[in-house]
Amino acid sequence: MKKTIKDINWTGKTAVMRCDFNVPLDGDKITDDIRIQAALPSIKYLIENGAAIVLMSHLGRPKGEAKPEFSLAPVAKRLTECLGQDVKFVPSDVVVDDTVRAAAKELKAGEVMLIENVRYRAEETKNDPAFSKDLSELGDIFVQDAFGTSHRAHASTTGIADYIPAVSGFLIEKELKFLGEAVNNPKRPFAAIMGGAKVKDKIPVITNLLDKVDILIIGGGMAYTFFKAQGYSIGTSLLDEEGLDLAGDILKLAEEKGVKFMLPVDVVAADEFANDSAHDVYAVDSIPDNRMGLDIGPETIKLYSDALKSAKTVVWNGPMGVFEMDTFAVGTKAIAECLAEIDATTVIGGGDSAAAVAKFGLADKMTHISTGGGASLEFLEGIELPGIAVIEDM
Ligand code: ADP
Ligand code: MG
Numbered sequence: 561m562k563k564t565i566k567d568i569n570w571t572g573k574t575a576v577m578r579c580d581f582n583v584p585l586d587g588d589k590i591t592d593d594i595r596i597q598a599a600l601p602s603i604k605y606l607i608e609n610g611a612a613i614v615l616m617s618h619l620g621r622p623k624g625e626a627k628p629e630f631s632l633a634p635v636a637k638r639l640t641e642c643l644g645q646d647v648k649f650v651p652s653d654v655v656v657d658d659t660v661r662a663a664a665k666e667l668k669a670g671e672v673m674l675i676e677n678v679r680y681r682a683e684e685t686k687n688d689p690a691f692s693k694d695l696s697e698l699g700d701i702f703v704q705d706a707f708g709t710s711h712r713a714h715a716s717t718t719g720i721a722d723y724i725p726a727v728s729g730f731l732i733e734k735e736l737k738f739l740g741e742a743v744n745n746p747k748r749p750f751a752a753i754m755g756g757a758k759v760k761d762k763i764p765v766i767t768n769l770l771d772k773v774d775i776l777i778i779g780g781g782m783a784y785t786f787f788k789a790q791g792y793s794i795g796t797s798l799l800d801e802e803g804l805d806l807a808g809d810i811l812k813l814a815e816e817k818g819v820k821f822m823l824p825v826d827v828v829a830a831d832e833f834a835n836d837s838a839h840d841v842y843a844v845d846s847i848p849d850n851r852m853g854l855d856i857g858p859e860t861i862k863l864y865s866d867a868l869k870s871a872k873t874v875v876w877n878g879p880m881g882v883f884e885m886d887t888f889a890v891g892t893k894a895i896a897e898c899l900a901e902i903d904a905t906t907v908i909g910g911g912d913s914a915a916a917v918a919k920f921g922l923a924d925k926m927t928h929i930s931t932g933g934g935a936s937l938e939f940l941e942g943i944e945l946p947g948i949a950v951i952e953d954m
Contacts, residue, residue, distance in 0.1 A: 561954040562736060563727040565602060565703055570611035574667060574699035577602070577729065578716050578947075580706040580931065581617035581635045588634045596638050598931060602705050602729035603643065603672065612667035614698045615639075615647070615674040616716050618709065624682025626653035636674045648673040655681050656694040664698040678716045685714050692719030702950075705729025708932035710947030711939075721950035728951050731931060736948070738928035739875075739939050742907045747872035748774055753864075753895065755780030756878025756912060759803030761937075763810065765877065768942040770813055775820045775871065777864055779856050779880035779891060783824050786811065792845055795829060797853040822867060826857030828881070828888060835885035855881030856891035865898045874899055877910040877940065883919070892916050900925035909936030 565575070579599045584591045606613050622630040636649035648671070650663040655676050663673055675698070678684045683691035692715040696702065702720050704710065705728065709717050720726075728736070742750075752773045754762055759782040769776060778786060781798035788794050789807040800807075814821035823844070829851035830839035841857045842848070856864070868874060876899065880891035893916075899906045900922045908914050908926050911933035917923050930936035938945060 562733070562948070562951040563954055564733050565605055565727055565729055567954070568701055568727055570606060570609040571669070572610070573701055574612040574614060574664065575606050575701055575703045576614045576616065576695060576699035576720065576724070577606070577703035578706045578709075578720075579615055579617045580708045581615075581632060582619050582708070583635065585634065590634050590638055593638055593642075595931070596635065596642060598731055599705060599729075600642055602703065602731065605730070606703070607643075607645075607670045607672065610669040612669055612699070613672045614664050614667070615672065616678050616695065617706065618679040618684070618716070619677045620679075622677060622679050624679065624684075626676075626680045630677050630679070632674055632677050639672070639674065643672065645672070650674070651676045653680060656691075656698065661698065678714075683715055685712070687713045687715050687719045689719060689722070691715045693723050696720045696723035700724060702726040703729050704947055704951055705731045706947070707732050707735045707930070707935050709935070710932065710945045711935040711943070713946035717947035718950050725952055726950045732948065732951070734928065735930060735932070735936075735939075738905070738907050739909065739930060739936060742873050742875050742905060743772060743940060743942070746772070747905065749871045750873040751775035751777060751868055751871040751875075753777040753779065753874065753876040754878050755782065755880050755892075756910065757781040757798060759785040759800040759807055762878065763803060763806045764941045765937055766810055767813070769875075769940065770810070770817050770819050773819060775822065775867055776814060777822045777867065779824060779860075779864070779895070780878050782878070783827070783856075784853055786823055787844055793847060793849065794853065795847045795849050795851045797829070797847065820867070822864065824856045824860040825863060826859045827853035828855040828857055828890070829853045830888070833882070835887050837887075839887065854885070855888040861891055861894045864895060868895075868898050869902060871902065871904050873905045873907075874902070875907045875909060875940065876913055877908075877937065879912055879916045883912075883916045889916075893920050896920050896922050909933075909940060
């Protein structure tokens with residue numbers, strides 16, 4: 561168990577809190593503030609418990625330079641609105657300077673300030689000790705609450721904890737609870753659903769999960785590499801050449817480990833990668849040479865839904881088809897609806913899978929939707945994330 565902000569007596573202390581305020585912007589307008597909303601419970605807890613609060617985050621990829629289009633100024637404004645109290649933005653092209661230090665020192669209990677985009681400094685992503693120390697000196701305790709960057713050892717996610725004690729905020733606590741429980745202590749049967757585009761990216765996850773799951777369900781673009789490995793022709797479907805041998809290995813490994821490994825039995829294949837393309841349903845052994853598989857077929861949906869009905873824990877990473885196009889969103893939607901209905905702990909990891917579930921309006925029907933795409937994948941791989949490792953144990 562990792563320490564959280566609840567394990568600290570905040571009276572007279574300043575929290576330096578790493579958030580994920582990497583919000584989509586249109587000019588200086590925030591087009592989706594879900595990440596800001598998500599950070600509010602931890603910030604409010606700190607305010608109510610007498611901490612002074614210095615917030616930090618990255619935004620986009622300014623690549624170590626002060627670029628105004630990546631300024632966190634709009635975030636400070638939105639935070640001020642959401643919290644109903646002033647969140648002082650203290651900008652600096654070098655992120656931490658004497659003005660920033662003075663502002664942090666002057667903060668009183670319950671006051672909140674935000675410093676500039678930590679990626680204005682190249683030292684951030686290099687996990688530079690001097691920059692880490694500069695950040696640490698803005699307060700007394702490091703609060704890690706940016707799960708989405710916790711798989712990166714950066715100054716503001718990892719290095720800072722060399723200088724001051726680290727605890728987690730509520731977002732990280734929740735990620736560890738649901739992702740951690742699902743992977744390490746699941747109620748069984750435990751099913752994982754893997755989809756998305758590339759096999760190669762997800763092989764380590766599949767390999768790790770094969771030791772843990774009872775059922776492994778494959779969909780999406782990666783299925784075709786498995787079909788190819790089984791000797792089927794896949795037409796113009798997505799093929800991950802580099803992942804081909806690995807797919808064969810996975811098939812063998814699943815058999816050795818006695819995991820129920822499920823591949824689609826039928827697919828929806830189209831002439832081209834377009835929503836309005838002509839398309840039909842094919843059994844996996846009869847995909848025409850000139851067509852590409854863009855979704856799982858109706859038999860597969862039935863098969864997968866049946867298999868998932870008995871599951872008590874489900875982890876889902878990667879859509880079943882090209883869900884961005886309505887024509888090929890049917891399989892992904894059906895699986896999302898299935899997960900929404902079953903009596904199981906359902907955990908969604910992966911940026912596109914989370915987007916798909918949100919698109920179908922089913923987000924609140926899932927037990928947990930991870931806020932970190934890459935981070936949740938590495939977590940599922942069984943890798944200890946550097947930004948989590950630094951958080952003190954109870
Ligand atoms: P996640 O972000 O949930 O981890 P990925 O990034 O691995 O998922 O994969 C998502 C992408 O995979 C989506 O953009 C989707 O359109 C694409 N995809 C799914 N099925 C197919 C397919 N059959 N052919 C091509 N692309 C696909
Ligand atoms: Mg993705």
